[in-house]
Amino acid sequence: MPDSVPAADLPPGAVRRAGPWAVVNTGDRLAAVSRRCRHQLADLSDGHVDAEGCLVCPWHQARYDTSTGEMVSGPRGFLGYHGPAPGYSGLVKRFGQVLRLRVRRAVRRGPDVVVEP
Ligand code: FES
Structure with a gap:
C-alpha cells in the first residue's frame, strides 16, 4: 500500500506526513521529500511552505527545494x-x-495524494 494523505487535508501551502515522507502542496505542484532535516533531524512534515514554494524546517528554518531535495x-x-549564525x-x-533529501513524485489519485515508489 503506497504512502498517501487525503487530498482534502493538503490545501495549497500545506505539509503533511505520509509514512517516511513529508508531502507538500506548494500551490503550483505536489511533491514528497524525506522527513528528516539534514541539520538536526527535525520532522519536516511539521514545517511549512514559504512564499517562494520552499519547504521550511520547523526548528531552525532551513529551506529546501522540494523538486531537488x-x-x-x-x-x-x-x-x-x-x-x-552565518x-x-x-x-x-x-x-x-550535497546530501540532499530524497525526493519522490506525489500525484493526485482519486481522493488521495499518493507518494510514488
Ligand atoms: S533541524 Fe532543521 S534547520 Fe535545524
Missing part, C-alpha cells in the same frame, strides 16, 4: 539557539546541498 538556505541557529549556516547549507 537541496537545502537552499541554511539553518538560523542550532540546538535551542535561534538567531543569526558561518555555521553556510557550512550546514553546503552539507545539505
